[in-house]
Amino acid sequence: MNAGYKVVSLAFGEKAGRTRVSRACDRCHRQKIKCDAAQPRCNWCTHQDVPCLYDRQRKRRRNYMQPPENARSSQDGQFKFHVTGLFKHRARAILLNSSTANTELVGDSTLPPSKLRNQTPEHLSGHIPITKGNASLSSASDTIPALPCTQGTQLSRQSSPTIDSFSSPPWENIAQFDPGLNHESSSIDPTSLPDYDVIKSLAIDFYSSIYSSIFPILDPILFERTLSYAYETDPRTRGARKSACLCVWAFLAFMSIHQLEAGHRISPTERLRVLHYIETSMHIGQELDIDLLQTSVIMIVVYLFSGKLRMAVMWSTFASRAVLLLGGHSKTCLERASLFTNSIELGSRKDAHLRNLFWLCYHFDKELCQRTEQPPFLSEHNCDLSLPRGYKDYVQFTMEADIYSRPLFPGDLRLTENRSQAYAALYSRRALEKSDGEILQAIRTLDGRLEEWRMAVAPDHRPKLFFSAASGIGRDGADMRAVMLRLEFHHCLAYVHLASTRCKSWSHRHEGELEGVSTSLEISVSACRSSLQFLLAVKSALKPKVFWLVVFYPIIAMQTILWNIQESPSTQTATDDVALISRVSQFIHDLATQAALQNEGLGSEDRVCIFVADLECAARQSVLKSVPATISRQSADVAV
Structure with a gap:
């Protein structure tokens, strides 16, 4: 560790790095040596009999915890804000901090990685809870006879994820296993x-x-x-x-x-x-x-x-x-x-x-x-x-x-066709070159096809356009296939309408927004809320084995809702959305804990927990930062 610095803990919203004790003079800084900052000359400059100068220009460090100022002006992927970049930067800082502290293992390796959150808030303290997997091959009597277990053979996960691994989406299991394996003993x-x-x-x-x-x-x-x-x-x-x-x-x-x-x-x-x-x-x-x-x-x-x-x-x-x-x-x-x-x-x-x-x-x-x-x-x-x-006659839930x-x-194969058409019309290479009018026309067409599919489903099994806890889950709501189908429907609905964020009129909007664009955005956010509320309503029916299948849908929905919170953080809807994200985050953590136990700690469920915790914290901070501005506006109104 370089002298002149002290390590500080990394919490969400704080700057990742070190606190400077004293500023080095120009010559000590160039030589990469410790400067005692003595006056009028430091020790090194005194011995060299040279002047002690402080004239160098200091570069301003970029604050990764804030979204870029031109975030709204980008043409593609408006709804993907800064959370992904935040996650990558925070992961790098955490890994560097962990290696500096010479920390190989956080917590008890016999526990699933996400289980540690109940003991200490590691998702906010700057440490990734990593299980160093040394899962020996089981030799229990109930295993398949054709899978002999040789002593000393192991399948292990890497002791820590590489920095490049954080470029993968959070809903992907990036746990790496030894690809070589000892062929003579374990193949x-x-x-x-x-x-x-x-x-x-x-x-x-x-x-x-x-x-x-x-x-x-x-x-x-x-x-x-x-x-x-x-x-x-x-x-x-x-x-x-x-x-x-x-x-x-x-x-x-x-x-x-x-x-x-x-x-x-x-x-x-x-x-x-x-x-x-x-x-x-x-x-x-x-x-x-x-x-x-x-x-x-x-x-x-x-x-x-x-x-x-x-x-x-x-x-x-x-x-x-x-x-x-x-x-x-x-x-x-x-x-x-x-x-x-x-x-x-x-x-x-x-x-x-x-x-x-x-x-x-x-x-x-x-x-x-x-x-x-x-x-x-x-x-x-x-x-x-x-x-x-x-x-069409027998495909009911x-x-x-x-x-x-x-x-x-x-x-449902008909819904799968709609998802394929949505990608081709809105997200393919050719679709990215469409004008605002063509994008909105494609959205209207696809929205009509989705509604046509929904109305073709029998009333007892028909997915609700917008779900709420009060409406109930229906006769077959706890059926796993029905759960996945409803999640697919709400995701597809949001997927279609979120394409409206590519409209140039949205990125350069003034007081009068395009009505079609704003309506599409409202539909996409409402579909994401419905997806999260439905997931909470059927959480008792979800088993650990479906964790990686299901987690994709709530993460996408939470990202979209967080973007909406950052657009209007001072509304009551934003406060309700923060509470919804918090409940879903806890549900994902609980399901990840069970999945990690079932997978013997060989997955990267802990990475998902870290990401959704960051989403929750970002949502809370957006609302909290808007409180002083809201109070100021109210005071100004009273004064008038």
Whole structure:
């Protein structure tokens, strides 16, 4: 540590850095040595017999805690204010402060990272609670027999996140694991497979659950063929056997997330070993078949549940190209799939399943587009988007057993199409060149399509345009699929109307704003409030395993509401919004704590807690800073 400074704690709203004891003279400053600032000459200048000068110009440091003055004049992303930059700068300062203090571990490493918040307010004290993961592979008796646990083998998270990692969005799990792994001791034997009876039992559990309808990744008859290829040793089916084996391992990783049967659980570290084995076993020249496509789609689901968005994007790209090569996007496949009547005939059954895999690829492609801001891969210009036969009739939010045999998919396919159209019309490269009139016209068109979709849903299951706690959650509000669908709807509504912030008339507005622009902004903020209020209403139904799936929606909503608070901080609405953000922040913290426990501390849930705590503090400060100005205006009115 340089002399002449003392370390101060970093709290939200304070300057990150050091407090100067004395100012060094110009020569000592140039030589990078301690200056005692003695008068008339310091010690070094006295010995050198030179004058002691203080003429250098001092650079003014930028205050990162305040938004830039020209924030409103930017053309793109008006609603993304300064919170992301604040988070990056604060993370850098925290890491530097932590390394200076030689702090390797904060709190007890046996606790989940976010659990420490209940002991001391670390999200405000300048320390990131980091768990130094040394999670040994479990050797419990209820693990899969084909996953032997060797002594001394470990999967560990890095002791601290790198500075570059804070460029990722806060809803992404950036926890890094050793990519090398000791192949001799911890990798899966290429000749081994999970126990056949275990896989059969897990398959039965899968087919009898709602997950087989939400994620139609496997067909019962076709998966029997996959198992026969995987567990036989006929050299004539070597290529098919390799794809089948990868599909079996991927299915095991998928089931480890849902843990439908307690007797066949595998730990998160064992799941990582399975994922690593699949990634290292595939190569670009491998023969493409439906088992390989199933494997890639399952990997997308697993990585989405794990919050690993970059890996999910890579697998989504591979799966999208694979389904195109297999013809799942074509009208020919659709026509053959329409002949399927749930018989044992394999031709139409295979086409029907291929079509289901296409729709999963299409949905995940659009989902990842909005979560990562990466352009989508599948386009409606190249794909037949005709819905499955009878889809509009049976795709309701129901948990009845007779619906399990029909594919529901993770979301409503019609809403997924609307989300795709919203990106193309408002956020694609060409859309960024549109004029104000074209932007507002696109918003009106997309808003009409969203309302048309909403009214097409049965009244008992229809998402409310604007949700409030008094209106209730409805018959199926606690159904996880219904929860995700309502969050998607409110996010899409806000996503569409927030594009109005790119209008030049908004960035250079005067007293008379454009009515269309201001109305769109009000709709987007109201949709975000509805999303947060609905999330609080159904929080008891949310399980830790969906943390990384769900957390994207409240963070985006909280950012938008914070922007609105900063626009009008002195209103009663702003005060109510701060209270809403505070409740959601506590909910996210509680869910993150449970998720960290379930994931054995191998995730970066603590990073999410830090970010939402910063959002909450920024909202509170905006309101508190507006109080003196409000009092001054009231006093002036009284004086008049």
